[in-house]
Amino acid sequence: MSVLIGGVQAVTMDPSLGIVDRCDILIGDNGRILDVAESPSPMPEGVTDVLDGDGLIAIPGLIDTHRHAWLELFRGLTADMTVRDYRQLTKSGLAEHVTPEAVRLATLVGDLVALEAGITTVADLAHIGRTRDHLEASVQGHQDSEIRAVLAHTPPNGDSKNWYAASERRHPREIRWLRDILHGDDALVTLAMGARPRHCVAQGVMEDDVAVARELGVRLIYDGIGAATGGGGEVSRWSHEDHRTIAGLVRSGLLGPDMGFVHGNHLTEDELALIADHGAGLSVAPEVEMLSGYGLPVFGRDLVQPGLTLALSTDVATYVAPSLLSAMRTMLMLARGRAASRAYDLQRDEPPLVPALSALGAATTAAARFLGLERRIGSLSPGKDADVTLVDRRGVHLSGVRDPVAAVVLFAHAGDVRHVLVRGRILKRDHAIAHAGLAGLAGELGELGSRILDQHRVRRGDEASPTWNF
Numbered sequence: 001m002s003v004l005i006g007g008v009q010a011v012t013m014d015p016s017l018g019i020v021d022r023c024d025i026l027i028g029d030n031g032r033i034l035d036v037a038e039s040p041s042p043m044p045e046g047v048t049d050v051l052d053g054d055g056l057i058a059i060p061g062l063i064d065t066h067r068h069a070w071l072e073l074f075r076g077l078t079a080d081m082t083v084r085d086y087r088q089l090t091k092s093g094l095a096e097h098v099t100p101e102a103v104r105l106a107t108l109v110g111d112l113v114a115l116e117a118g119i120t121t122v123a124d125l126a127h128i129g130r131t132r133d134h135l136e137a138s139v140q141g142h143q144d145s146e147i148r149a150v151l152a153h154t155p156p157n158g159d160s161k162n163w164y165a166a167s168e169r170r171h172p173r174e175i176r177w178l179r180d181i182l183h184g185d186d187a188l189v190t191l192a193m194g195a196r197p198r199h200c201v202a203q204g205v206m207e208d209d210v211a212v213a214r215e216l217g218v219r220l221i222y223d224g225i226g227a228a229t230g231g232g233g234e235v236s237r238w239s240h241e242d243h244r245t246i247a248g249l250v251r252s253g254l255l256g257p258d259m260g261f262v263h264g265n266h267l268t269e270d271e272l273a274l275i276a277d278h279g280a281g282l283s284v285a286p287e288v289e290m291l292s293g294y295g296l297p298v299f300g301r302d303l304v305q306p307g308l309t310l311a312l313s314t315d316v317a318t319y320v321a322p323s324l325l326s327a328m329r330t331m332l333m334l335a336r337g338r339a340a341s342r343a344y345d346l347q348r349d350e351p352p353l354v355p356a357l358s359a360l361g362a363a364t365t366a367a368a369r370f371l372g373l374e375r376r377i378g379s380l381s382p383g384k385d386a387d388v389t390l391v392d393r394r395g396v397h398l399s400g401v402r403d404p405v406a407a408v409v410l411f412a413h414a415g416d417v418r419h420v421l422v423r424g425r426i427l428k429r430d431h432a433i434a435h436a437g438l439a440g441l442a443g444e445l446g447e448l449g450s451r452i453l454d455q456h457r458v459r460r461g462d463e464a465s466p467t468w469n470f
């Protein structure tokens with residue numbers, strides 16, 4: 001089956017193509033982009049599906065570089081919690097009640113909601129894999145949704161004390177078993193390691209974990225790398241040189257381009273420079289970082305290195321709807337707000353402009369680099385997989401917006417996403433998700449989440465309470 005997207009305006013994010021006002025995007029049987037051609041192009045043979053691009057903007061499918069799919073079970077639960085409360089909650093034994101079936105359903109629904117909003121790739125730091133059944137459920141959920149997913153195998157949250165507090169334990173050996181299941185690096189679901197930062201592990205453990213990841217040929221993603229929690233022991237522990245991950249990796253000669261770091265709010269200028277110089281990347285979840293109390297995201301900081309791969313992510317649905325359309329806007333506002341304040345403080349006339357295109361880059365090209373998928377996705381380039389999001393610009397709230405980048409980054413919402421393709425397969429068509437029964441599945445997920453919270457409360461012997469005071 002091959003697909004033609006005809007007469008579309010494309011923000012390709014490919015430097016050699018740029019923004020094309022009217023083109024045909026031709027997708028081959030193998031799901032790759034064959035051509036981005038002047039429209040109308042002669043209709044090639046074998047085209048079985050045509051999407052009319054009139055009134056639409058094509059962008060590369062959006063890439064969420066860090067989320068925790070199982071927590072879709074508890075959407076909005078931590079809306080009024082600090083990150084410390086959130087950690088208490090996830091360490092409180094709640095995860096014990098989460099069955100493999102709950103993981104599968106949360107992962108599937110989370111992916112389908114992501115597709116709804118134009119996200120075609122998610123990196124899932126699945127810290128719920130306390131049994132092999134749970135791990136298989138994560139794999140199954142992603143495969144069922146047909147989204148592109150990087151499953152980052154991460155030590156389980158339910159047993160945090162043993163895994164995250166000066167832990168002597170090496171990364172769980174299940175990652176080897178998972179590697180046998182997710183062995184194909186061309187598959188839609190691939191494997192990474194959700195590795196523990198230096199402040200969570202005893203001397204030598206971080207180095208051993210890196211060795212395992214490299215032996216297996218999987219990337220390493222470190223969550224919570226430089227995000228103070230606003231007080232308490234962790235801050236002082238992290239500030240000690242021995243407990244800083246970047247310094248530790250440099251000392252061991254291990255920092256490399258197969259590494260990505262998440263939440264760099266309080267990294268120093270030197271640490272950011274080291275990440276950039278070694279070809280590694282930084283993922284920023286601007287909304288959850290600000291809502292939960294990590295501090296201000298790095299966007300717009302003076303110190304941010306020009307060569308640094310800065311990618312966007314959504315983190316957890318317990319705080320906010322995981323949408324990159326919204327995260328791009330937040331990123332841009334923050335970067336411009338900071339730049340303007342700095343210019344004012346320095347008595348400069350004009351702050352430097354942070355272009356809207358940079359926000360789209362953080363959700364596409366930079367995000368692909370962060371996950372090591374830049375040869376496959378991130379731009380609408382011939383030869384790359386056809387992961388494409390088509391935004392309908394005909395809504396009244398978009399009328400008159402001439403710049404397609406402004407339309408996507410500053411005006412569009414998830415309801416404007418008309419079609420979504422992953423590797424050439426149309427997973428959202430005319431505003432409808434192809435997977436059957438999303439509304440029913442989402443309802444089921446909500447009920448399941450409530451039941452788990454009830455079980456947890458009964459186990460703890462809590463009084464019935466309308467609010468969940470964990």
Ligand SMILES: [Zn+2]
Pocket residue numbers: 066067068125223224262315
């Ligand atoms: Zn996280």
